[in-house]
Amino acid sequence: MTELPHDLLLEKRGKLPDDLRFLVEKYPREVWQGHANLGQMAQFWLQRHDMFRELGGMLQKSVGDYREGLLPPADFAQWFAPRLRFFLQQLHGHHQVEDLHYFPVFAEAERRLQRGFDILDSDHHVIHDALERNAATAREFLVALQQDADRKRFAADAYADENERLIHMLTGHLYDEEDLIIPLILDRGEEKLGVGG
Numbered sequence: 001m002t003e004l005p006h007d008l009l010l011e012k013r014g015k016l017p018d019d020l021r022f023l024v025e026k027y028p029r030e031v032w033q034g035h036a037n038l039g040q041m042a043q044f045w046l047q048r049h050d051m052f053r054e055l056g057g058m059l060q061k062s063v064g065d066y067r068e069g070l071l072p073p074a075d076f077a078q079w080f081a082p083r084l085r086f087f088l089q090q091l092h093g094h095h096q097v098e099d100l101h102y103f104p105v106f107a108e109a110e111r112r113l114q115r116g117f118d119i120l121d122s123d124h125h126v127i128h129d130a131l132e133r134n135a136a137t138a139r140e141f142l143v144a145l146q147q148d149a150d151r152k153r154f155a156a157d158a159y160a161d162e163n164e165r166l167i168h169m170l171t172g173h174l175y176d177e178e179d180l181i182i183p184l185i186l187d188r189g190e191e192k193l194g195v196g197g
Contacts, residue, residue: 002118020116023183039190073145
C-alpha cells in the first residue's frame with residue numbers, strides 16, 4: 001500500500017485532487033446514463049454501488065428506529081443481523097474484485113490515474129479496518145440487546161457512531177471511485193479496456 005499525504009486520506013479529503021479529475025470534467029455525471037460506452041459491466045458496477053448506499057442507509061435507519069423505541073430489540077435483531085452480515089460480506093468481496101482485477105486494468109490503461117488508484121487502494125484498507133470494527137461493535141450490540149437498559153443504550157450508541165463513520169467513509173469513497181473509473185470507461189469503452197462482457 002502506498003503511503004498517502006494526510007490530506008488525501010479517506011477521512012480527510014473532500015474529493016479527488018484536481019489533477020485526477022480530467023476525465024470526469026470531460027464526462028460529468030450528467031452524461032453517464034445516456035453514453036454509448038456505458039456498458040453492462042459499468043452499469044452492474046454502478047448498481048452494486050447504489051445497493052451499498054441503499055443498504056447502508058437502511059441499516060442506519062434501523063438503528064435509529066431502535067434507539068427511538070420504534071423497533072423492539074428482538075424485531076430489530078431479527079431484521080438487522082442478516083442484512084448487516086450481507087452488507088459486510090458483499091462489500092468485502094466487491095473490494096477484492098476491484099483490487100485484484102479492475103484497478104490494475106484501469107491503472108494500466110491510463111497511467112495518469114495511477115495515483116488515483118493508489119488513493120482508492122488506501123481507501124480499501126481503511127474501509128476494511130472499519131468493516132472489522134463495525135462487525136465487532138455490532139456483535140457487542142446484539143449481545144447487549146439481551147442485557148439491561150443501560151447496556152443496551154451504551155451498545156446502541158457505540159454501534160451507531162461506528163456505523164455512521166463507516167457509511168460516511170464509504171459514501172465518499174464510492175463517489176471518488178466512480179468519478180475516476182466511469183469516465184475512463186466512457187472515454188475508452190469496456191471492450192478496449194478488456195472489462196466488457
